[in-house]
Amino acid sequence: MKIIFQIVLCFFLLSSCSEPSEEKQIRKDLIEEEELIELLYDTYLYEGALKSHSIDSTYKDIKVVSFYDAILKKHKIERQNAQTSIEYYAKEEQLIPMLEKVKTRLKSRKNSLKENTTK
Numbered sequence: 001m002k003i004i005f006q007i008v009l010c011f012f013l014l015s016s017c018s019e020p021s022e023e024k025q026i027r028k029d030l031i032e033e034e035e036l037i038e039l040l041y042d043t044y045l046y047e048g049a050l051k052s053h054s055i056d057s058t059y060k061d062i063k064v065v066s067f068y069d070a071i072l073k074k075h076k077i078e079r080q081n082a083q084t085s086i087e088y089y090a091k092e093e094q095l096i097p098m099l100e101k102v103k104t105r106l107k108s109r110k111n112s113l114k115e116n117t118t119k
Helices: 002-017 021-029 033-052 057-074 079-091 095-118
Strands: none
Touching: 021 079, 033 057, 033 079, 033 095, 057 079, 079 095
């Protein structure tokens, strides 16, 4: 009986020290922060371009899906991995700083384009 108790105790101690397998899988599938920043940057560029053009709603819905798929393909990222990564970084409160970096890059690009058009 004493040996069984020791085995059970060891099992619980070892299992409590390791991460749950689901959490391990999520971390394994996460997109690196810099990669996600690049993906978000391209996504915001596309969304800005889309908003600046008036497209009827039926055509717009089709175009939105195909462009998002093209952005994901460009970055070689699966839709599920992107979604999981965004949810994870949001939960860990790391998404806001990443979005700030995207915002800074977008402002920099906007200023660069303004400079080029005024010359």
